[in-house]
Amino acid sequence: MPRSVNAVAAREKRKKVLKQTKGYFGRRKNVWTVAKNVYEKGLQYAYRDRRKKKRNFRVLWIQRINAGVRQFGMSYSAFMGKLHKSGIELNRKVLADLAMNNPKAFEEIVNQIKNIK
DSSP: OOOOOOHHHHHHHHHHHHHHTTTOSGGGTTOHHHHHHHHHHHHHHHHHHHHHHHHHHHHHHHHHHHHHHHTTTOOHHHHHHHHHHHTOOOOHHHHHHHHHHOHHHHHHHHHHHHTOO
16 A cells, blocks of 8 residues: 655645745745744744743833932832832833823822822
8 A cells, every 4th residue: 555645734834834934044944944943943932022021011111110210319119119008009001101201290199109108
């Protein structure tokens, strides 16, 4: 009995990966074994960096809040501690946006918090 292979499905699978690696440099785009490895590694990076993106944005927000608060003679940690004591429930994303784009509103929040002991 002859050996049975599903060439149609195998070709489709290869074409799908090679389509994804279009635009890569050198053999990464057209040699199946190289393209497959690069494609799989790219998926690993994408998975990892979807999580890393959230960390990076949190760091950025903290830096922006800290820079905004320093103008009023406070540190970030003191500001956040008093913010939570005061019961103002604004997250870091909103606070960073206020510090960057609406300094008057941010100043009002800082002044409100400064009075708390």
